[in-house]
Amino acid sequence: MSEDIVVQTRALSKVYRDFWGRQKVRALKALDLEIHRGEVFGLLGPNGSGKTTTIKLILGLLFPTEGEAVVFGKRATDVSKNERIGYLPEESYLYRFLNAEETLDFYARLFDMSSDTRQERIDALIKQVGLDTARKRQLQEYSKGMTRRIGLAQALINDPDLILLDEPTSGLDPIGTREMKDMILRLKGEGKTIVMCSHLLADVQDVCDRIAILHQGELKELGRVDTLLTVADVTQIRARGLSGDCQNEIRDVIGRHQGELLEIGNPTTTLEELFLSIVRDSEARPGRRAKVESADASAD
Amino acid sequence: MVLEREILPYFDWLLGHEGAWGALPRFFIIAAVLGLLALVVGYVISAARYGLLRGGDVVYRTVANSFRELSETSPRRVWALARLAIKESRRRRVEVALIVFVIILAFANWFLSSDNQDPAKLYISFVLTATTYLVLGIALLLSAFSLPGDFKTKTIYTVVTKPVRAVEIILGRIIGFSIVGTVLLVIMAVCSYVFVTRSLDHTHEVEKGLTHAYDSSGNIKGHTGRTLLNSHHRHDVELNVDKNGIARSNYGHSHEIETRGDRQVVGQAEGFMQARRPQWGKLTFLDRQGLAKERGINVGSEWTYRSYIEGNTQAAAIWTFDNIDRSLDTDGKGLPIGLIVRVFRTHKGVIGQQISGGIQLRNPETNLRSDLIPFGALDNKIEEMRIKPNQTDTEGVERNLYDDFVTPSGQLEIRIQCLERGQYFGFAQPDCYLRLPNASPLLNIIKVYSSIWVQMVIVTSIGVAASALLSGPVAMLLTVSFILLGFFREFFVGIAAGSDYAAFGVPKVYGGGPVESLVRIVTQKNVISPLDPSFGASLVQGIDSVLQLFMLSVAQLLPDFSAFSTVNFAAYGFAVPAERVGQDLTVCLGYVVGMAVIGYFLLRTREVAK
Numbered sequence: 016m017s018e019d020i021v022v023q024t025r026a027l028s029k030v031y032r033d034f035w036g037r038q039k040v041r042a043l044k045a046l047d048l049e050i051h052r053g054e055v056f057g058l059l060g061p062n063g064s065g066k067t068t069t070i071k072l073i074l075g076l077l078f079p080t081e082g083e084a085v086v087f088g089k090r091a092t093d094v095s096k097n098e099r100i101g102y103l104p105e106e107s108y109l110y111r112f113l114n115a116e117e118t119l120d121f122y123a124r125l126f127d128m129s130s131d132t133r134q135e136r137i138d139a140l141i142k143q144v145g146l147d148t149a150r151k152r153q154l155q156e157y158s159k160g161m162t163r164r165i166g167l168a169q170a171l172i173n174d175p176d177l178i179l180l181d182e183p184t185s186g187l188d189p190i191g192t193r194e195m196k197d198m199i200l201r202l203k204g205e206g207k208t209i210v211m212c213s214h215l216l217a218d219v220q221d222v223c224d225r226i227a228i229l230h231q232g233e234l235k236e237l238g239r240v241d242t243l244l245t246v247a248d249v250t251q252i253r254a255r256g257l258s259g260d261c262q263n264e265i266r267d268v269i270g271r272h273q274g275e276l277l278e279i280g281n282p283t284t285t286l287e288e289l290f291l292s293i294v295r296d297s298e299a300r301p302g303r304r305a306k307v308e309s310a311d312a313s314a315d
Numbered sequence: 316m317v318l319e320r321e322i323l324p325y326f327d328w329l330l331g332h333e334g335a336w337g338a339l340p341r342f343f344i345i346a347a348v349l350g351l352l353a354l355v356v357g358y359v360i361s362a363a364r365y366g367l368l369r370g371g372d373v374v375y376r377t378v379a380n381s382f383r384e385l386s387e388t389s390p391r392r393v394w395a396l397a398r399l400a401i402k403e404s405r406r407r408r409v410e411v412a413l414i415v416f417v418i419i420l421a422f423a424n425w426f427l428s429s430d431n432q433d434p435a436k437l438y439i440s441f442v443l444t445a446t447t448y449l450v451l452g453i454a455l456l457l458s459a460f461s462l463p464g465d466f467k468t469k470t471i472y473t474v475v476t477k478p479v480r481a482v483e484i485i486l487g488r489i490i491g492f493s494i495v496g497t498v499l500l501v502i503m504a505v506c507s508y509v510f511v512t513r514s515l516d517h518t519h520e521v522e523k524g525l526t527h528a529y530d531s532s533g534n535i536k537g538h539t540g541r542t543l544l545n546s547h548h549r550h551d552v553e554l555n556v557d558k559n560g561i562a563r564s565n566y567g568h569s570h571e572i573e574t575r576g577d578r579q580v581v582g583q584a585e586g587f588m589q590a591r592r593p594q595w596g597k598l599t600f601l602d603r604q605g606l607a608k609e610r611g612i613n614v615g616s617e618w619t620y621r622s623y624i625e626g627n628t629q630a631a632a633i634w635t636f637d638n639i640d641r642s643l644d645t646d647g648k649g650l651p652i653g654l655i656v657r658v659f660r661t662h663k664g665v666i667g668q669q670i671s672g673g674i675q676l677r678n679p680e681t682n683l684r685s686d687l688i689p690f691g692a693l694d695n696k697i698e699e700m701r702i703k704p705n706q707t708d709t710e711g712v713e714r715n716l717y718d719d720f721v722t723p724s725g726q727l728e729i730r731i732q733c734l735e736r737g738q739y740f741g742f743a744q745p746d747c748y749l750r751l752p753n754a755s756p757l758l759n760i761i762k763v764y765s766s767i768w769v770q771m772v773i774v775t776s777i778g779v780a781a782s783a784l785l786s787g788p789v790a791m792l793l794t795v796s797f798i799l800l801g802f803f804r805e806f807f808v809g810i811a812a813g814s815d816y817a818a819f820g821v822p823k824v825y826g827g828g829p830v831e832s833l834v835r836i837v838t839q840k841n842v843i844s845p846l847d848p849s850f851g852a853s854l855v856q857g858i859d860s861v862l863q864l865f866m867l868s869v870a871q872l873l874p875d876f877s878a879f880s881t882v883n884f885a886a887y888g889f890a891v892p893a894e895r896v897g898q899d900l901t902v903c904l905g906y907v908v909g910m911a912v913i914g915y916f917l918l919r920t921r922e923v924a925k
Contacts, residue, residue: 074476077924094480104473
């Protein structure tokens, strides 16, 4: 296996069986994947498509029925591979009777870290995920967003080379979602390999270099996001300051060349962008209220 | 004190002696058989899942990885997981056990008989037994529900995706819960000490009218008398000329007496907690005709621990002691011995009155015998006496104990006879002993608590290992089964061994195997008569023979909880031998290692996220 390949699956299959060994569901069918060093890889698909099963097979939480998953050149069931892995589960499965510091200290000890390194990492991560003021509070008092953040911190405690994120933006508000996406991009910038699974297409589109689309346990599409999203037979023209006459002229030109004009008009931004700009504006100018048209005014 | 099994020297016990297998070889044999069995079962399951070749590959990799992973065990990770287990125990309000214990102690005096002949025995055995059951219960609950809880809440996902070896998860929990149990045990020990000392604490007043004692010249050499009745007993008083002295031992204790002005002040009770160090000899018997026998006679008791000698016959119980010299007599008052006699009366006589017995010394080489030394025996009471150095032989010639009755190699025979017709003395080997200087009572109580600690750690190990595969309630049931069968291991082995009971060193159990017993219960048939020969009887016994083989295999894994208990040592005031503590701790280590390995394979071969 090339050193550039961090995760490789070969005909990876998983069949869930009942107590008597009878087949319940075939969750994954002969998945072949290669995930390269330094990329953000997205596993996309609807619920029950096999995304989480793939992640669990890569982590060794499940055993493959057929095929194998190899991580850093080692079988997925080899515990020593976990030295270089960070994992954020779909829900933050953490010990709720511990506080943030104790949680990170516990997970850091599992990496056999020395006391000094441990303390340094804990301080840095707590600040990084913005939980400095809540570091002594038990996790059972945390909100969903705070729990996700401490979950992310535990996933990064060992400064991993490969980070597996299962639905990383699940349960986060738009600001939290953006922070999570920024964090993913920052980690990518540090040379980390990130594998994330999500059914939120916008999240995947924003951060992933490559994606695999799964449906009913089968790989349906695999490739670079920009390539996959490019529509080869459609040409997009974006310009600023065109007059109505100019736009009519462009329509004529397209008609003369037997082209079909699909749409011409003013572009819209994404709802996420709009929301974030409003929040930023609100933070910059506190007390400013949105103008709401009254019923009387509209009657006039 | 009852000591049904001889305590062997540590290395004899560990490595074997006189052709008997030692604990270590037995451990390795059981481990090898279990390992082989696990390989076969593992291969069958893997082959059924993945096919013959891949199944073999999976088994090979699992075994090969296990050696590497076990060698990579990190103390820091184990300690991290142990700390987590401690925090989890606190979250689960483990201190409730202490509240329950204190409540039990608070109301115990309502139920403990304060007029008992040996109140210390009653109180000490009560607190130790209560502590044992409570600590075992806590160990059971903590260990059986911890890992299943992690699986249920899926917190195990964030642990096993770290470089944690499965054995570290098992060991961390065993160590963590053992630490919690140890803290509970220490607190309970302190509470027990306060409870016992405060409950037994009392004093007396000296009765007016002391009697003077005179020496041969007619001078007053001291005073005698008795105390007033308090706490259901009184003491005989012995004072010197200055009227200082002691209230003699009764109800298992004595008091110092000091005279202040014209008043005698009786001090606190002393000697409730002792740690006698016995040196046991070898017991043989003579029957009523004076012929040597291995055992005495059975007076009808089902429990055959003791056998009896008939009074006013030539029947005698003979102890042969080794390594006897003058150093045992530290103060020159004589060779200290202790004697426990079970008295069996065939006629009532005067209840509470002593039955006469005699002690005779014999040199095993020269056959020189001493004159009979009389003593009075009360049933089941520890008599402590001194055999004076100056003795007379049967011819009336003055002899010295050490020069004439002890052989040059240090051997001495002590023969005990019952002197009353129609009465019987019952003895077992530990009932007569030479008293070495007492050990420290504090150290002894620590040893006793160490035996409770050993039981707690074993239960924890079994619970954690079982919970690596099973759900909480099922793991708890399995561990409870281990505890119950462990407490009745001898009976269980007796059923499993059937007619081969002697080969396993257990008493015969009547009534056949499990199915035959069931048939006897349903048909209301007694346990002695054999079943009528028929196809049904053969079928039942055939099924039983298979079940008995399985039971014998299970018995090899069962911890013998009844043998671990040293409560009787403390209750009767005997020091727990160091060999015994060493053996218990070694067995404990064996269970921890064994259960950690079993737990490792159960956890490693389990799909965590299923």
